[in-house]
Amino acid sequence: DAKTTQPTSMDCAEGRAANLPCNHSTISGNEYVYWYRQIHSQGPQYIIHGLKNNETNEMASLIITEDRKSSTLILPHATLRDTAVYYCIVRVSGGTSYGKLTFGQGTILTVHP
Amino acid sequence: DADVTQTPRNRITKTGKRIMLECSQTKGHDRMYWYRQDPGLGLRLIYYSFDVKDINKGEISDGYSVSRQAQAKFSLSLESAIPNQTALYFCATSDYYQETQYFGPGTRLLVL
Numbered sequence: 157d158a159k160t161t162q163p164t165s166m167d168c169a170e171g172r173a174a175n176l177p178c179n180h181s182t183i184s185g186n187e188y189v190y191w192y193r194q195i196h197s198q199g200p201q202y203i204i205h206g207l208k209n210n211e212t213n214e215m216a217s218l219i220i221t222e223d224r225k226s227s228t229l230i231l232p233h234a235t236l237r238d239t240a241v242y243y244c245i246v247r248v249s250g251g252t253s254y255g256k257l258t259f260g261q262g263t264i265l266t267v268h269p
Numbered sequence: 270d271a272d273v274t275q276t277p278r279n280r281i282t283k284t285g286k287r288i289m290l291e292c293s294q295t296k297g298h299d300r301m302y303w304y305r306q307d308p309g310l311g312l313r314l315i316y317y318s319f320d321v322k323d324i325n326k327g328e329i330s331d332g333y334s335v336s337r338q339a340q341a342k343f344s345l346s347l348e349s350a351i352p353n354q355t356a357l358y359f360c361a362t363s364d365y366y367q368e369t370q371y372f373g374p375g376t377r378l379l380v381l
Binding site: 199 | 311
């Protein structure tokens with residue numbers, strides 16, 4: 157699986173959009189970008205994933221650049237409860253893979269009042 | 270009720286003791302996983318199972334064993350606990366198609 161690079165930490169004001177970047181310059185054509193988050197020692201929580209098109213769900217939006225070498229997770233209206241470590245993970249999907257998730261250091265997002 | 274549950278949530282044990290951590294899920298998923306997390310680090314895969322008859326080692330399986338008693342249950346055992354197995358342990362599940370993993374709340378284990 158391709159390696160990812162994320163900033164160590166970021167701050168965001170409550171109510172504002174949080175934009176979390178991720179670089180994955182060695183991504184292969186069949187690798188997806190996944191985002192998970194972990195709120196203070198709780199189990200990681202799936203947020204969103206995508207291959208090449210931008211994706212949106214009830215939690216966030218995922219913007220993937222055209223060359224797929226980087227992506228941005230957007231939390232449109234951050235709240236204090238969004239304070240967490242956010243992990244960007246690149247991995248092959250498909251039924252024959254065993255679904256291993258390689259968690260790096262992630263980005264510590266702190267949302268301030 | 271939570272879809273993925275883990276018991277116990279906290280456990281203190283002594284070096285050399287055998288301990289079992291249990292995971293149950295009501296999501297109907299075939300695939301189950303055990304991870305450990307050390308302070309300040311990401312999660313590392315210990316074992317994974319694609320179905321009841323399929324068990325596979327992850328990247329750090331030494332000192333651990335698992336049992337898949339049923340589709341919904343996956344247990345992790347430490348045959349002879351040692352202090353460096355002190356960590357936060359997570360169970361996760363996924364189905365064949367989505368591959369999104371759903372995690373339990375974790376078990377905090379302290380080995381003295």
